Amino acid sequence: MKKGKHEELSKIAQMLNSTTKMDTIVIDPNGNALFQLINHPIPSVLAYPENESMYFNEILSKRPSNYYFHYINTYGLEYMASGIWKGQSFLGSLAVGPFISSISIADRIKDIISKNNLPVAERKHLEQFYQSLPVLGEVEYKHLGELLVNLCGHDYISSQLISSEASVPLLNQDRLKVSIEENKDIIERRYENQNQLMDALARGDKAEVNHLTHTMSGIIEFSNRIPESPIRSSKNMSFVLNTLFRIAAERGGVHPVYLHNISERFAILIERTTNIPDLNKLITLMANEYCDLVNTYATGHYSSIVKKAVDYIKLNLGNNLSLNILAKEIHVNPSYLSRKFKEETGMNISEFINQERVEEAKLYLRRGNISITDIAFLVGYNDLNYFSKVFKKITSVTPSQYADGIGLGGPRP
Structure with a gap:
């Protein structure tokens, strides 16, 4: 070429x-x-x-x-x-x-x-x-x-830009001083609310997160920062909030693997949004999803050793897992890990793995279009009978009954 x-x-x-x-x-x-x-x-x-x-x-x-x-x-x-x-x-x-x-x-x-x-x-x-x-x-x-x-399908045609001259706003020092005084309380309150929101998110307190995002509905309306482009100003503030929410979720104990993906996704969605009301809705959605992430994946309340073990289990649920494998991966004595894990989670490692796998299996069973054998394999069981036994022990119903809706409050219509 x-x-x-x-x-x-x-x-x-x-x-x-x-x-x-x-x-x-x-x-x-x-x-x-x-x-x-x-x-x-x-x-x-x-x-x-x-x-x-x-x-x-x-x-x-x-x-x-x-x-x-x-x-x-x-x-x-x-x-x-x-x-x-x-x-x-x-x-x-x-x-x-x-x-x-x-x-x-x-x-x-x-x-x-x-x-x-x-x-x-x-x-x-x-x-x-x-x-x-x-x-x-x-x-x-x-x-x-x-x-x-x-x-x-055609030759490229070069283009030339015609632009108007930008008007330069006059800076009124007296008015600027008054504006600062007027907005001092608003700015302080905004930062206080922002910190409260981060603390609630780090705890996974979804009710408080929703309350705070509702009372802070104008959180991204910083149009005065770029007067000629309010949407650009609001997007910039949304990017800042995305970063703050990520930091809050990490403080809450969410593994960086999960944070990286959600942070990237919202950065893209923010840039694609074309108006301020939709950005406000996106901020609420973003806060809720980060909160859900804390509630689902946070391990910050565990000791360092147990946190590493839980993170490894959640990230490798479909693979072969055992006490010895975990101990080897996180470089700790198996007996010590077993004792600490039981103390902090209330379950032994095998029980915890089965609990997580059954919860994952429920999601597939609710879909109803994957065989139970395939589901067992997907969540880490090579033996269908053993999977069914474990599932019934935890849920009180068989995988087939759960798929039919019996474990969901009644049979499917």
């Missing part, structure tokens, strides 16, 4: 990446990535094989230049691609994604895990990843395809 064309494609890819907030990749005729712009990395378990790039070329090279390709891979990730043409010569493809065309994809995470033999420990990460993806309706992704065709 000639240098000039390469530079043109680079500019087109940058424009698409900037406006769509989706990953953009330019593929040469041999299926190699000439360059790619990544907004956020796809989890390694979902990384698509290189031959998918060749598949884009194979489909598009056999069609006229006005065709685009809507591709959905085995993980439900969707891409829009168009051929790159110079007259009648096919020069490769340009693809944008991933996105999803149905919000219900988040409900199909368990099916994706089962179908592709993914580790069950990845479920929470995958849920957060899919929830961060843009959702495009049929009209929207068709327009995206048409845009790709028009950008890739």
Whole structure:
């Protein structure tokens, strides 16, 4: 590919990446990535094989230049691609994604895990990843395809900017002094409420978190910081809150593995939000989800040794687990670990592992579209009979009865 064309494609890819907030990749005729712009990395378990790039070329090279390709891979990730043409010569493809065309994809995470033999420990990460993806309706992704065709099927035209002169506001020192005095109490109260919110979140006190976020409904309206762009000011404050919530959840004992994914997801959602009321709603959602994370995964109330053991169990639930394996992984004597674990959790390690696995199994059983044998394997049991025995001991019903709704208050309608 000639240098000039390469530079043109680079500019087109940058424009698409900037406006769509989706990953953009330019593929040469041999299926190699000439360059790619990544907004956020796809989890390694979902990384698509290189031959998918060749598949884009194979489909598009056999069609006229006005065709685009809507591709959905085995993980439900969707891409829009168009051929790159110079007259009648096919020069490769340009693809944008991933996105999803149905919000219900988040409900199909368990099916994706089962179908592709993914580790069950990845479920929470995958849920957060899919929830961060843009959702495009049929009209929207068709327009995206048409845009790709028009950008890739013609020569690039350089553009020139015309801008008006920016007006410079006059600084009134007297008014500034009055403004500072007027806002002193408001600012102090805002910071006090912010600290109360962080403390409540670190405790996992969802009722207090909801109360505080409701009373702080104007928390992100700092429009005076960038007068010409209130939405930019509000987004900046939302990014700050995302960081503060992450720190609060970490103080509450949530493992960084879980925090990294949720923090990335909300950073993307904040940037995609286009108005202040929706940002306020997003802040409430963000505070609640961080709070849920504390309630589900926090281990801060345990000693260092037991915390490490619990974190390892939760992150490796689908793998082989035992007292000796845990002791080896966290470098501690098995007898000492067993004693400390029982003292702090009220359960021995085997009981705790079974409790966590049964809770995970319940989620799959409620879905009703994965066999009980597959569910047992997904949550770490190689013996179906043993899984059923453990499940009944903890829930008082068999896995089949629970799947039929008996363990949920009655049979399914």
